[in-house]
Amino acid sequence: MRYLTAGESHGPQLTTIIEGIPAQLELLAEDVNTELKRRQGGYGRGRRMQIEKDQVQITSGVRHGKTTGAPIALVVENKDWTHWTKVMGAEPLPEGAEKEVKRKISRPRPGHADLNGAIKYGHRDMRNVLERSSARETTVRVAAGAVAKKILSTFGMKVGGHVLEIGGVKAQHTQYQSIEDLQERSEASPVRCLDEEASTAMMNKIDEAKQAGDSIGGIVEVVVTGAPIGLGSHVQYDRKLDAKLAAAIMSINAFKGVEIGIGFEAASKPGSEVHDEITWNEEKGYSRKTNHLGGFEGGMTNGMPIVVRGVMKPIPTLYKPLQSIDIESKEPFAASIERSDSCAVPAASVVAEAVVAWEVAKALLETFGSDQVDVIKDNIEKHNDAARKF
Ligand SMILES: Cc1cc2nc3c(=O)[nH]c(=O)nc-3n(C[C@H](O)[C@H](O)[C@H](O)COP(=O)(O)O)c2cc1C
Numbered sequence: 001m002r003y004l005t006a007g008e009s010h011g012p013q014l015t016t017i018i019e020g021i022p023a024q025l026e027l028l029a030e031d032v033n034t035e036l037k038r039r040q041g042g043y044g045r046g047r048r049m050q051i052e053k054d055q056v057q058i059t060s061g062v063r064h065g066k067t068t069g070a071p072i073a074l075v076v077e078n079k080d081w082t083h084w085t086k087v088m089g090a091e092p093l094p095e096g097a098e099k100e101v102k103r104k105i106s107r108p109r110p111g112h113a114d115l116n117g118a119i120k121y122g123h124r125d126m127r128n129v130l131e132r133s134s135a136r137e138t139t140v141r142v143a144a145g146a147v148a149k150k151i152l153s154t155f156g157m158k159v160g161g162h163v164l165e166i167g168g169v170k171a172q173h174t175q176y177q178s179i180e181d182l183q184e185r186s187e188a189s190p191v192r193c194l195d196e197e198a199s200t201a202m203m204n205k206i207d208e209a210k211q212a213g214d215s216i217g218g219i220v221e222v223v224v225t226g227a228p229i230g231l232g233s234h235v236q237y238d239r240k241l242d243a244k245l246a247a248a249i250m251s252i253n254a255f256k257g258v259e260i261g262i263g264f265e266a267a268s269k270p271g272s273e274v275h276d277e278i279t280w281n282e283e284k285g286y287s288r289k290t291n292h293l294g295g296f297e298g299g300m301t302n303g304m305p306i307v308v309r310g311v312m313k314p315i316p317t318l319y320k321p322l323q324s325i326d327i328e329s330k331e332p333f334a335a336s337i338e339r340s341d342s343c344a345v346p347a348a349s350v351v352a353e354a355v356v357a358w359e360v361a362k363a364l365l366e367t368f369g370s371d372q373v374d375v376i377k378d379n380i381e382k383h384n385d386a387a388r389k390f
């Protein structure tokens with residue numbers, strides 16, 4: 001199972017081609033659109049999200065609501081494209097037309113990909129970098145994640161995500177009864193936080209940051225339930241599923257850290273308070289009294305819920321200018337900008353769900369086969385039965 005994405009932030013569309021999805025999986029455009037809508041929401045977003053109304057077109061690999069086993073192509077249009085056709089066209093500009101299009105971007109933003117990308121690829125117009133480094137790309141990663149979520153739900157696994165912290169405001173009440181409870185309550189909060197009091201304080205923080213021309217980051221958490229024991233493997237470094245999840249979270253724009261389970265807290269605790277004691281009964285088989293390690297030992301799932309956290313830095317584009325250097329004049333300047341998000345942590349929690357779902361679904365198919373749904377289902381049932389009695 002693999003996918004690539006293509007598309008620029010202000011180009012005509014974003015595309016993903018997904019390979020290795022089993023045949024006979026029920027998949028509707030609506031399954032994808034629900035996730036796209038969730039990613040567009042969340043308090044703290046800028047004006048761009050009022051322009052876009054993300055909707056997927058499934059152009060390959062699905063027929064009459066079911067996957068065929070062929071590559072799946074998903075396309076999402078950029079509504080903003082109509083304002084950018086001249087600036088972003090693929091054809092060479094006609095003579096004299098350069099003046100009509102916006103001037104070259106020569107002023108890199110601290111914290112964004114602008115300067116490094118310009119030097120690496122030799123672009124004196126940094127638009128060639130920012131168009132692709134933009135988190136607009138996460139639209140189609142969420143689309144691919146929606147397909148992964150469909151695989152997981154078909155085999156009894158569920159994914160939920162929520163926000164734990166924004167701009168230093170920490171959620172105090174993060175307990176949930178079930179994954180459905182987590183999903184419902186995070187959906188009801190404009191910042192996707194389970195703690196109602198903290199939600200309000202987070203929104204106030206976002207307003208304050210916006211008024212001050214600043215931006216803020218935060219922490220998100222993703223939970224996956226129902227994973228069989230043994231996804232991933234201890235036998236080779238590049239088969240450890242916890243490592244793949246860490247890379248997936250770090251691949252999201254602006255993410256700077258990852259924790260599995262209690263993560264960094266483990267540094268200050270004795271082993272007796274970190275390792276999860278093992279139990280067994282006939283009905284459930286092996287289980288754990290606690291889940292400090294977030295569902296992983298030896299790079300493999302242990303049957304407990306997978307718990308992954310990620311930290312997002314504040315958005316780099318600021319209305320309050322930071323100093324930078326114009327690459328043409330080599331003079332310092334204070335950046336001025338047209339529009340940006342002030343906080344995208346709630347939206348990023350949806351992206352985090354998608355990338356985690358993708359890695360877990362991929363590991364699931366690596367272990368149990370990838371051609372057709374019913375065969376995979378049988379394989380999982382047999383495995384779960386054997387693990388219970390083991
Ligand atoms: C959902 C989402 C929305 C984002 N919106 C913006 C934005 O409006 N302005 C901005 O400068 N960066 C935004 N970012 C962050 C940048 O894309 C990111 O900082 C940039 O690609 C550089 O990568 P790095 O921060 O991982 O080094 C957003 C990130 C995410 C996940």
Ligand SMILES: C=C(O[C@@H]1CC(C(=O)O)=C[C@@H](OP(=O)(O)O)[C@H]1O)C(=O)O
Nearest residue numbers: 048049133134135136139253339340341
């Ligand atoms: C378009 C999206 O996010 C964009 C991510 C982004 C960035 O620099 O990462 C910059 C902004 O784009 P623009 O400059 O066009 O306003 C965000 O709106 C999206 O999430 O769909």
